[in-house]
Amino acid sequence: MTTSGKNTKKINLxxxxxxxxxxxxxxxxxxRVVDGKVxxxxxxxxxxxxxxxxxxxxxxxxxxxxxxxxxxGICSIGHCLASVRASEAAFGVTIPEAAxxxxxxxxxxxxxxxxxxxxxxxxxxxxxGLTSAIPLKDxxxxxxxxxxxxxxxxxxxxxxxxxxxTHPVSLQVGGVAKMPDRHALLEIRDRLERSVPDLxxxxxxxxxxxxxxxxxxxxxxxxxxxxxxxxxxGRLVSTDGVERDESEYLAMTNEYVDKNNTSKWxxxxxxxxxxxxxxxxxxxYDFLNDQAKAVAVELGLAPVCHAPxxxxxxxxxECVHVVYDxxxxxxxxxxxxxxxxxxxxxxxxxxxxxxVEVPRGILYHDYEYGDDGRVVRANCVIPTTQNNANIHYDMxxxxxxxxxxxxxxxxxxxxxxxxxxxYDPCISCxxx
Amino acid sequence: MxxxxxxxxxPRIAVFDFTGCEGCELQLANKEETLGAFLDAIEVINYxxxxxxxxxxxxxxxxxxxxxxPDEIERLKAIREKAKVLVAMGSCACFGGVTKLKNAxxxxxxxxxxxxxxxxxxxxxxxxxDVVTVDLKLPGCPVSKDEVERVVQHLVWDLPLPTxxxxxxxxxxxxxxxxxxxxxxxxxxxxxxxxCNAPCPAGGxxxxxxxxxxxxxxxxxxxxxxxxxxxxxxxxxDRLAFFGGFEDVL
Numbered sequence: 001m002t003t004s005g006k007n008t009k010k011i012n013l014x015x016x017x018x019x020x021x022x023x024x025x026x027x028x029x030x031x032r033v034v035d036g037k038v039x040x041x042x043x044x045x046x047x048x049x050x051x052x053x054x055x056x057x058x059x060x061x062x063x064x065x066x067x068x069x070x071x072x073g074i075c076s077i078g079h080c081l082a083s084v085r086a087s088e089a090a091f092g093v094t095i096p097e098a099a100x101x102x103x104x105x106x107x108x109x110x111x112x113x114x115x116x117x118x119x120x121x122x123x124x125x126x127x128x129g130l131t132s133a134i135p136l137k138d139x140x141x142x143x144x145x146x147x148x149x150x151x152x153x154x155x156x157x158x159x160x161x162x163x164x165x166t167h168p169v170s171l172q173v174g175g176v177a178k179m180p181d182r183h184a185l186l187e188i189r190d191r192l193e194r195s196v197p198d199l200x201x202x203x204x205x206x207x208x209x210x211x212x213x214x215x216x217x218x219x220x221x222x223x224x225x226x227x228x229x230x231x232x233x234g235r236l237v238s239t240d241g242v243e244r245d246e247s248e249y250l251a252m253t254n255e256y257v258d259k260n261n262t263s264k265w266x267x268x269x270x271x272x273x274x275x276x277x278x279x280x281x282x283x284x285y286d287f288l289n290d291q292a293k294a295v296a297v298e299l300g301l302a303p304v305c306h307a308p309x310x311x312x313x314x315x316x317x318e319c320v321h322v323v324y325d326x327x328x329x330x331x332x333x334x335x336x337x338x339x340x341x342x343x344x345x346x347x348x349x350x351x352x353x354x355x356v357e358v359p360r361g362i363l364y365h366d367y368e369y370g371d372d373g374r375v376v377r378a379n380c381v382i383p384t385t386q387n388n389a390n391i392h393y394d395m396x397x398x399x400x401x402x403x404x405x406x407x408x409x410x411x412x413x414x415x416x417x418x419x420x421x422x423y424d425p426c427i428s429c430x431x432x
Numbered sequence: 433m434x435x436x437x438x439x440x441x442x443p444r445i446a447v448f449d450f451t452g453c454e455g456c457e458l459q460l461a462n463k464e465e466t467l468g469a470f471l472d473a474i475e476v477i478n479y480x481x482x483x484x485x486x487x488x489x490x491x492x493x494x495x496x497x498x499x500x501x502p503d504e505i506e507r508l509k510a511i512r513e514k515a516k517v518l519v520a521m522g523s524c525a526c527f528g529g530v531t532k533l534k535n536a537x538x539x540x541x542x543x544x545x546x547x548x549x550x551x552x553x554x555x556x557x558x559x560x561x562d563v564v565t566v567d568l569k570l571p572g573c574p575v576s577k578d579e580v581e582r583v584v585q586h587l588v589w590d591l592p593l594p595t596x597x598x599x600x601x602x603x604x605x606x607x608x609x610x611x612x613x614x615x616x617x618x619x620x621x622x623x624x625x626x627x628c629n630a631p632c633p634a635g636g637x638x639x640x641x642x643x644x645x646x647x648x649x650x651x652x653x654x655x656x657x658x659x660x661x662x663x664x665x666x667x668x669x670d671r672l673a674f675f676g677g678f679e680d681v682l
Contacts, residue, residue: 022482051539163631
C-alpha cells in the first residue's frame with residue numbers, strides 16, 4: 001500500500017466498529033476525520049468484567065491455577081503456568097528439571113496453537129480479501145489443510161503434556177502431574193519433523209501478503225533472555241532500557257483506569273507500551289534458533305521493529321522457533337526416562353510472582369497466601385491490558401497517516417481493524 | 433453439501449459470546465480432523481470470534497458465556513426471539529460457571545478493589561436459562577466439540593442427541609484411569625455427568641464437576657465416601673460450588 005503522507009485535499013472520514021470481529025472479546029473502534037483532521041480515534045474495550053482477583057480470595061492454592069486458567073480460553077496454559085509459578089514462589093518450591101521441560105513444551109504447544117489460529121483464521125482473511133478463513137476450505141483447500149494440520153499438531157502437544165488443550169489439568173503447584181508416555185512423545189516428535197514442509201509453505205504464503213506500512217516508535221516490554229529465547233520466568237526488560245526483577249513487575253506495568261474502558265491501561269517510559277511476539281523478538285532476537293532467524297530475514301523482520309503489523313510476522317518466526325525447540329525438548333525428555341515431575345509442596349504464608357510469556361505477551365500473576373494455603377490477595381496483569389493503550393494511540397497515528405486523498409471509510413475501517421488484529425488482542429482476558 | 437448426490441439441509445448456526453473466556457467458541461474451531469466436514473454440514477451465520485459475516489436469519493443460536501450486565505440481558509432476549517433453537521454451550525452458559533463465584537462477594541467492594549473510584553457496571557452472574565428459555569444444554573468447561581457435532585448430526589440426519597445419564601466414574605473405568613480417590617485426592621467423578629471422556633483424572637487431577645450432576649446422583653453415598661477418605665465438608669463444598677452445577681445440594 002502507498003501512502004501520500006500529507007493531505008492534498010480536505011477529506012471527511014467516519015469509522016464506527018461495534019464489537020470488532022475476528023478478535024477474542026468485545027472492543028469498539030471509532031475514528032472521525034473532519035476536513036482532513038483527525039478529531040477522534042479510539043480503541044475502547046467494552047467487555048464485561050469478571051473480577052477474577054476478587055474470586056481468588058479465600059481459594060486454596062490447588063484451585064488457583066484451575067480458576068485462573070478460565071481467564072482465557074486461548075491462553076489457559078499460560079495463565080495456569082503463571083499461577084503455579086506465583087504459588088511456588090510464595091511457598092519456596094523448586095520444581096524438578098523434567099517438570100520445567102514439560103511446562104516449556106506445553107507452553108510451546110500453546111504458542112503454536114494460538115499463533116496459528118491467529119495467523120490463519122483471524123489475520124490472514126484481511127490480506128486475502130475474505131471475511132473469514134471458512135471459504136478457504138473450498139477456495140484454497142491446500143492452505144486450509146495446512147492450517148488445520150499445524151493447529152491440530154499444536155493442540156495435540158497440549159493434550160499430551162497438559163492433559164487438555166483448553167483449561168489444562170496436569171500443570172499443578174509443584175510441577176507436572178505426570179510424564180507423558182514415551183511413545184506418544186516420540187510420535188509428536190515425528191509429526192513435528194514432518195510439519196516442516198507445512199511451515200515452509202506458510203512462510204511462502206506470508207511472503208506474498210502485502211502488509212500495510214505503518215510505523216510508530218514504541219517501547220517494547222518482554223522477559224529478558226539469559227541463555228535462551230525466554231518464555232517462563234526471569235528478569236524483565238524494555239527496549240527503552242528499563243530492567244527489573246520478576247518480582248518488581250508493578251514497576252513495568254503501572255496500570256491505571258480509563259473511564260471509557262473496562263480494561264485497564266498500562267505505561268512505562270512513554271504514554272503506552274507494547275508486549276507480544278514482536279516485543280519478545282525485539283528484546284531477544286539473538287536467542288532465536290537459526291531456523292527462526294532465517295525466516296525472520298526472509299520476511300524482512302529485524303530488531304528493533306516499530307511496525308505493529310509486523311507482529312503477524314513475529315508470530316510466524318516464533319512458530320518456527322518453537323517447532324524446532326520442541327523437538328530438542330522431547331529428545332531431552334525421552335533421554336531423562338521416568339524422571340520425577342512433582343516436588344513436595346508445603347504451603348506457608350508469603351507472596352509470590354510468576355511472569356510468563358503467553359502468546360500475546362508477558363503475563364503476571366501475583367498472589368499473597370495465608371498460612372492455610374489460601375489466597376489473601378491476588379493481582380493479574382494481562383498482556384492485552386498492557387497493549388490496549390498502545391493500540392489506542394497507534395489508532396490515532398494510523399488515522400493521521402492514512403487520512404489523505406483517495407481514502408474511503410471502508411478502507412480506513414479495514415486498516416484500523418487490521419491494526420487491532422495484528423496485536424491479536426485477548427479482550428476478555430484483558431478485563432478478567 | 434451433497435451425500436450420494438442428494439442435497440442435505442444445512443442448519444443455519446450463529447455463535448454468540450457473553451461473559452466468559454470464549455474457550456467454548458474456540459472449541460468449535462478445534463478438532464481439526466473433522467473441521468472441514470463440520471463446516472460443510474452447517475451454514476455459519478454469525479461467529480464473531482472467527483468470521484466477519486453477520487446476519488439475523490439463523491435457526492440455531494449457540495450461546496457462550498454467562499450473563500453479568502443489563503445490556504447482555506437485552507442482547508440475549510433479542511437472540512432468543514430470532515432463534516428456533518437456543519443452545520447453552522459450556523458451564524458458564526448452563527450454570528453461570530466460575531464466573532458465578534463472584535456472587536459470593538460484595539460487588540461494590542469488588543468493584544472498588546479492581547477499579548478504585550471508577551467502578552464498572554456489573555450485576556450478579558446469571559446462567560442463560562435464568563434469563564431466557566434454553567432448549568438444549570451442553571455443559572462442560574470447555575464444551576466438548578464432539579457434543580456440538582452430535583447436535584449438528586441430529587439436525588442434519590436426525591441422529592439421536594447426546595445424552596449421558598451415567599457419571600464420569602464410568603468413563604475413567606473405560607480408559608483404565610487409576611481412581612483419584614485411591615491416589616488420596618478428592619474427585620467429583622462419582623456424581624458428575626459423563627460425556628467428557630474423563631480427561632482430568634487421566635491427566636492427574638480429580639474431577640471438579642464442570643458438567644454438573646449426572647442423572648439421580650447418589651449424593652448420600654458420595655458425601656459418606658468423601659468423609660471416609662478424610663475430606664472436610666468445606667473442601668467438598670468448595671469443589672461443588674466451583675462451576676455452579678451443583679447448587680441444588682449446596
